[in-house]
Amino acid sequence: xxxxxxxxxxxxxxxxxxxxxxxxxxxxxxxxxxxxxxxxxxxxxxxxxxxxxxxxxxxxxxxxxxxxxxxxxxxxxxxxxxxxxxxxxxxxxxxxxxxxxxxxxxxxxxxxxxxxxxxxxxxxxxxxxxxxxxxxxxxxxxxxxxxxxxxxxxxxxxxxxxxxxxxxxxxxxxxxxxxxxxxxxxxxxxxxxxxxxxxxxxxxxxxxxxxxxxxxxxxxxxxxxxxxxxxxxxxxxxxxxxxxxxxxxxxxxxxxxx
Numbered sequence: 001x002x003x004x005x006x007x008x009x010x011x012x013x014x015x016x017x018x019x020x021x022x023x024x025x026x027x028x029x030x031x032x033x034x035x036x037x038x039x040x041x042x043x044x045x046x047x048x049x050x051x052x053x054x055x056x057x058x059x060x061x062x063x064x065x066x067x068x069x070x071x072x073x074x075x076x077x078x079x080x081x082x083x084x085x086x087x088x089x090x091x092x093x094x095x096x097x098x099x100x101x102x103x104x105x106x107x108x109x110x111x112x113x114x115x116x117x118x119x120x121x122x123x124x125x126x127x128x129x130x131x132x133x134x135x136x137x138x139x140x141x142x143x144x145x146x147x148x149x150x151x152x153x154x155x156x157x158x159x160x161x162x163x164x165x166x167x168x169x170x171x172x173x174x175x176x177x178x179x180x181x182x183x184x185x186x187x188x189x190x191x192x193x194x195x196x197x198x199x200x201x202x203x204x205x206x207x208x209x210x211x212x213x214x215x216x217x218x219x220x221x222x223x224x225x226x227x228x229x230x231x232x233x234x235x236x237x238x239x240x241x242x243x244x245x246x247x248x249x250x251x252x253x254x255x256x257x258x
Contacts, residue, residue, distance in 0.1 A: 001114050001161070002246045003038035007205025007228040010078060011057050012047030019232040023240055024060045026257045028067040034244045034255065038111060039069050042205040042228065043076025043121075043167030045099060048083055049091040054098035061099070072109060073099050074118045076167035076206065077134045080126065084134045087126050106146045114161045114247070115153055117146065117199075121168035121179055133176030134206070136168035138185055147188050150198045161223075161247040162199040164189065169206045169227060171216055177206065190220055197221045200247050203228065210241065212252060223250045 004027060011017050027039065041061075046053035064071050079095045081087040096102050105120035124139030138146075146164075153160055168179040170186065179185065189199050201224040210229030217225050224245055234240055239256040246252075 001038070001112055001248070002034065002036045002244050003040060003114075003163075004034060004036045005040050005042070005203045005226060005228045005243050005245055006231040007042040007167075008044040008076070008208055008230040009041065009057070009232055010044055010047040010230070012050060012053045016047070016232045017056055017060075019234070019240055020057075020060055022257065023231060023242060024063050026242065026255075027069065028063055030255075031067070031069075034242070036244055037070060038114075038116070039064055039071045040116070040163075040165050040203060041071065041073045042165050042203055043074050044078040044084070044205065045073065045076070045095075047078055049078070049081055049088060049094070051094060054094045058098040070109075070111060072116055072118055072165065074105075074165050074167050075100065075120055075122055077122060077125070077136065080122045087122070089126075092126065106142055106149060108149050110160075113159065114163060117149060117162065117164045119146065119164060119166040121166045124181070135176065135178055135180055136206075137180040138166070139181070140184070143181070143184055143188050150188070154198060161201070163201040163203065163247065164199050165203045167204060167206055169204050170202065171213060171225075172207050186220070195221075201225065201245070203245070205229070208233065210243070223247050224252070226252060 009020050045057045061071050077084040080091050107118040109116045121136035124137035170179050170182045208230040211227050213225040242255045244253045
């Protein structure tokens with residue numbers, strides 16, 4: 001199965017809504033080209049928590065769902081508060097109302113022979129209120145549930161591809177933007193005794209740089225590790241990019257659009 005990975009839309013900044021609408025329109029119009037059933041958006045969908053930004057995001061996401069695509073969203077630091085550093089329960093409520101629905105994370109979504117697991121890398125950040133820039137923290141309770149879900153899938157004897165999606169970059173160690181419990185996260189997804197990964201792919205955003213982590217894929221024995229960057233930022237050639245990931249063959253195809 002192929003899926004599209006978007007991130008860091010930041011509706012509320014400059015021409016971001018316009019660019020996001022262009023991306024959405026292309027995805028809807030060219031389904032025969034990208035051949036994807038799923039669109040994953042890994043956080044920072046809005047920019048500063050203003051009510052209108054969530055409503056505008058929902059209008060675009062609704063275009064995708066009405067076209068038959070399944071949209072899976074994880075929250076980012078900007079989705080949960082002003083400027084990405086001041087968390088607000090009001091913003092969390094807005095994200096649930098307009099974007100994610102009233103769900104608990106980690107959220108497992110099975111589509112065909114793929115299991116998508118969505119993680120809230122702001123969950124423990126909300127509980128701790130540590131004003132250290134744009135850091136994130138998954139928390140022990142969520143990691144324990146992730147471990148349970150992986151055990152459930154792995155013990156089912158079904159041949160499933162497992163994709164984990166979160167906002168915060170688990171391999172980026174800038175103090176003010178890091179995932180604080182990144183090592184605990186890696187211990188859950190890696191079976192050290194058998195020296196293999198328990199999942200097939202990780203996708204995330206946060207750093208605004210699109211990159212495939214080939215060395216990390218080899219180290220952790222994953223098919224794909226990918227950061228989508230900021231999807232609404234145009235390239236030097238004035239193009240928007242839409243990455244399509246395929247875990248079955250470990251390929252990423254990037255479509256450039258006007």
